[in-house]
Amino acid sequence: MPQEPEELMDDLRRMGLVDPAAYPVADAVCAAELRQALFFRNASRGNPQVEALLRDLAEEAGGLDQAFAAAFGPQAGRFFSKVSRSTPLGRRTFLKGLAAGAALVTLTNCGVKREQAGGSGPVEVGDLEKKTLKVGFIPITCATPIIMAKPMGFYERYGMDVEVVKMPSWGAVRDSAIAGELDAYHMLAPMPIAMTLGLGTAPFSVKLASIENINGQAITVAKRHAGKVKEAKDFKGFVIGVPFPFSMHNLLLRYYLAHGGINPDTDVQIRPVPPPDSIAQLVAGDLDAMLMPDPFNQRAVYEDAGFIHLLTKDLWNGHPCCAFATGEPWIQEHPNTFRALNKAIIDATNYAHKQDNRVEIAKAISGRAFLNQPPEVVEAVLTGKFENGLGETFNVPDRIDFNPYPWQSFANWIQSQLVRWDLGKAASMIQAGDFDANSASIFLTSEAQELERSMGLNPPAEQFRVEKLAFDTFDPKQPMQYIDEQKKRDGF
Template sequence: MVLTAAEQGVRRNDRPCTVCGGVHLSQDHWKFMADMPQDPIDLIDDLTKMGFYKSRSLSIAQTLNQAELRKQLFLKMAGRGNPKRERLCNDLIQLAGGLDAAFAAAFGPKAGEFFADANRISNATRRQFLRNIAVGAALVTLVNCAPREENRQATTQSAAGGGAVGENLEKTTLRVGFIPITCATPIIMSEPLGFYQKYNLNVSVVKMPSWAAVRDSAIAGELDAYHMLAPMPIAMTLGLGSATFPIKLASIENINGQAITIANKHRDRVRGPEDFRGFKIGVPFPFSMHNLLLRYYLASGGLNPDTDVQIDPVPPPDSVARLTVGDIDAMLMPDPFNQRAVYEGAGFIHMLTKDLWPGHPCCAFAASDRWIEDHPNTFRALNKAIIDGTGYASNPANRKEIAAAISSRQFLNQPQEVVEAVLTGNFEDGLGNTQNVPDRIDFDPYPWQSFAYWISSQLTRWNFLPEERANYEEIGQEIFLTDLARELAQEIGQTPPTEELRVERLKFDEFNPEQASAYVKQQVDKFGV
């Protein structure tokens, strides 16, 4: 039998790895690459047949987004081979809130589009693309083999004030990703206000530039847990828009807290959903309550969201700039960016989403199935800390304190008066009116199963989720950890609901979760889309 170069290398280098104890390419991982096939297609074929690349490694590598690739290439070029210079560049990027934000600050809001265009017109070939996947999968494999001693350090400590007394925490130093929006208030405020420390956790909240970056970082294992849009755990677990990656929605971060904001140039034109025809509208992510609620609203006016308007994903931090320069006509965004648009004189608030669905879910705290399985006690403590913080944020008397704690550059990087206007509900709407809406945003950690049912129904309605896969009860029970959230809330003295399902009352109809399939048909029959 004739062996390939790769197979011969395995025979020569089948000693245990000095890092993780397993057997892979060689003890130092890289020397063996010298006599690997040079053609990337042959390279991948050889390594896949030999079992070095797990299917998960390849799928993760394939889903790494262009933004991350741009960042790594930029760091290599800017670093000029100097690790210290590269680290400095990376620190500056993080300070700006991501590479796209850094370029937007330096070159204007269209910088991200320029780099995307540059990527599209490059001379990348299929072989170069496959080589990138091969390298990416190798990096994922090597990261997964790194020593994890910090994960194995258990601690038996007590937490004050209803905390996790006597729990053995598998890991105490954690990184939790967040998008700088008021929906993330419980996750963000729990660092400066001490809720993580209360449960014996040392948590760093990590600012992320976009929801795509959150998704890709989750898949790549770069974070311990995440601030996510409520539909994202469903989409990722079912493999909608990305590789299948099981995620659990542990608790809800906020209810309400979004708005439809329209550019001032359309001030005298828009009265209802039918007036949005021909608009370009920004939403933060395809799998978001923002997108689903926008579609629900537009369809009520007889518009087909897929043909009568253009809905574009826009990272929330870029939304006001895009509205200002006319790249979008309107947006359904999380706050504080709707209020920031009013503050900057760029737009006016057309409608709060609480008027479309009072008490609707928006964002959530989530973690991967694998991380939860590896860190069950830590996950429980972390979720309890956030549920505790959410309860604190639900009290209107605490909102000004919270606004002061989270407005700084480290977190939201917004004027405190803008954040305070959102959290207190005392705000200018951009039309000359001062509004007082105390529940413009609210905080309730309970993940109703009926939330999961409605989200799944709308994913089906708009062809994100095939109807034959829309098993509402199974999706809800598998992904939304309602029972655990209730248990943890009770342990810290909250009084969560005992029911899992309720009838949800929206602006144009009622949603009975026990008749979810019929609801979709009723919507289409009533509005024509």
């Protein structure tokens, strides 16, 4: 690898990794007292706009020293000598250096271009009704395909310019979808069912196009309870956070507690908490435990705020969690765009499924614009190599996994638990003969099969399967019988 900055710059340019816009940026910076701006860590001297620019570039790369050190190796000192030295940086050298730094920032923040990631370039998508889109997401690893599709070029490959919009809570996602404020959404898998059926809100038809992730959650307990919590019965009296009432987190937590003899409606308090607020509430004592999406379970370990009690894959290996969804009216108005958008998500999801890609993806989505988490935390989740907060280290490659296929049996199990716990008055709104019809209407499984085949993939031929959980087996053709068996077994 070249050691001289100018040689490195030439190589980066030939590789196509330098944004031409870096040159005018560098030129503008040059005109504003470079030496003072470059050494911004010492003081806020020089042009404020230049300093703001350099700070932004540095933050995206994890720090100015990391950016230039990674770009120039032993020559990094050339750019970090004290600003008081008498010999100014040469204009040509600085232009090349800053452009190389800009290229590094681009790589750090955006990951590898889709062509480098194994794709075959743009695909034919037909006439799109809309090419500039906004897709909402919650900053959690469950949203990995939706998030990574932006910096890694999947949306672009399918002819779209997509802005991924960070949302503050699942309630905000629901309300924004009903209001038609964005084009499509990252949703919890039960949300399209609840919204379409009018559970907890006025009915609004939402279609679940693809599953974003399977597994990928955990029960995390506040560190102050270390040594006291070994099984479900030890949660009695706890306040436990979940991200939303209509979530797999709430349903799986109830499943776990009920089997252990804890009535989730009377023996504990289950409280909806936006995932970004969960660790602060754990530390403050507002929560005793939580069943949250990652990376917040691993972040609790990172902050020494909690320990991972149980991975949800141990309750149901392969369970769905989050999904790509949008309102039915939007699909009707933009059928070609919807197909292209769903294809991009399916493509990204399959790419994320491969373990060899996980470290690269972690780097692409950890930044401030997306998850805003330490890369090592996100990498621990995606690779499954993690510490549990109690001094133990694990290697669980499928701690989180990615499979876009929306099994109809997922939808039937979700409905069974909504009915069992009467969430949103589901017990009076979902009757024995409704399960299959609701699932077929809301989970676009047939469409997913057709799309995946058109992409050269091999989706399952079946739409239902028997689901094997930790404490029972779910036959999607007998959901009411399953509910009765659960109640009889657990006592409520």
